Amino acid sequence: MIHLKSTKRDKYTLTNLVPEKSALNNAILRSKQKLILCSAAIAFSIVLSMSAFLVLQQHLGYLLLINACLLVHAWFCQAKLAPLIKLFIFQSLVTIGLYVLLYGQDRLFEAVIVVTRIILVMLPSWWLASTQSSHQISQVLSLLLPTKWAFVVTTSIKVLPFIGQEARDIYHIQCLRGARITPKALMNPINWYELVKCVLFPLLIQLLSLSKHIAHSANQRHFDKSSTHTHWPLN
């Protein structure tokens, strides 16, 4: 939380909030430019994600290079890389572990390729969510999808950090309650069920509750009253 300017109502002036007319026009123009960029970013990330599955194995290197650039760009946009890297490490360990368990070490290389492709599918979506505002994405998607679907998609993207924080909080509190879910305890697959039971299950309940509240909030603000929606001009 940062402390912003005084909130005394008697000190309020219109110019504090809304820029001058010329500045306003510039802001709206910039918003439109950003919207075009966002459209391009959405198209680019979809193509890139699809390519991860479709591209031949020998061309995966090019995709890796492009995705590395996206990572650098997101990093410059102050996106947090640590959770993503942790997710990739966890996902790699599980997938490769399962391959070794089911097929032995013969198909290890195949497992690495599968993991790489999964990472390359996920990374462009993460880049999109990290570098574009959910409002802009919603605006672009509403051109292609019904408004309700656009809202669902963009709200889902917006609440991702909230979900991550909830998951962390629940994990920490269950560790403090003695759950066998510390990294060391999770080396034993018997304890994986405990992770599902005391972290994922409460998280799922929280998500259901959150989706219900957001739906109430949106409906209560006339979300389903009109089939056509306009958009806030300043992004």
Added chain:
Amino acid sequence: MTLLALHQVELQLGSSTDLYQNLNLQINAGECHCISGATGCGKTTLLQLMAMPNQFNYQGEITHSPELIIGMIMQDPHVQLVRETIGAEVAFGLENLSVPALDMLPLVEQALAKVGLAFPLNTPVTHLSLGQKYRLMLAAQLVFEPNLMLIDEPWAQLDNQGITELCKVLTDLLETGVSVVIVEHNTAPFTDMIDFQWQLTSGALFCSTRSPQASHDFADKISRHSASLCLDDKMSVNMMQQKNVDAAAQSNCLLTLSDVTIRYANQIATLHISETVSLHAGDIVGLFGENGCGKTSLFNQIVGVSDEYKGQISLLGKTPKLGLFGANLGFLMQRPSRQLFEMTVQQELEFSLKRFGLPLANATEILTQLNLLPLASHSPHKLSYGQQHLVALASVLCIKPKILLLDDPFAGLDNHYFPLVINALKHFAENGGAIIFSSHRPILSSLLSKCWLIEQQQLTEHCVLKRVS
């Protein structure tokens, strides 16, 4: 003019329990109604029923005037926010009403002006404090000019400054003919504006006949001292330090914080503890500060969830690390219902006892102490917010830790459960346990050994003069 009326409304919760029986309420323009009631009696559901009757299978009659436009703020503003900037958040309702983009600007800035949020329109919502988010949510409702505002338990969420600001906005709204319905345990801060006070009991609304003095009872119990009184209670920090040195020699020092600086995630603001503060066996310490001042962040450092600090924190003689203290440390986080996952309340309490190899009889003991035994076989997921809160507290208390950290433990508790919690905490401290609890307003000074006050990013330790009851 009658805006909304409920006539002989009945509503069943689940398959058998009657939540409301013959419930009647009439709200006219410009009136302020306040509804109180025990935790779990259905106050929040009543607001939702008023706002969105189509989503409930009720019996009876709910009449909405054709002119009725409802604005509603739920308990936790976080779950209502759908956009990233304050301008876009307020404009969300206008987008849905297909208001042309350029026409939104003056409407949005007028709504923000009404609630006193004079920030640039592109300010990220995440940069606001909880109190500011609450007012943002209010602006997001006012932008489509509702004539009935429904507000769910603001006192538990907002600090004193936030409540003062909210009261100012609501008073202005009432003067312009807008009706207000507040659901609240503690009605004291709203006494001046309330026209009708109701008690929701056994599924029906009864006009409350409490005198103004009586209406302060709950507030007096939980908020014995106002902020100013608390400041009067201060002793100098140096005196306090001397006392601690002596006390440390005599009793078991469980926690010490020396020259600690905490960085927040965004690395802009910090919390400083310049002097040494400590916690001893049997202490009850109140950690007080406004919304967003870093109370939760401090707890996270102490329990080892986070290590974004410089300086020295010593908990039970060790540097905090997650999972290091086992059953010696109990921590109740904010919105503790998040930790519930078992099928029954009894199992929920027994989980930690099994993991730490403690006697399962502790669970029954605590359930009895908190008057929760009738709920032992119930699913914790079907309980009310306040009941879930108590179950989570019981699950921490039953392991009988040496140190108990409670992050805002009284939020959402009514005056039925509140004394039970207080007694349980007193009993815990009398048996040698140490407690730190946080709140966004100074409360319960009669219970405290000392208080840690956060002001201007600085935590200082103060003695609390206890009142003779």
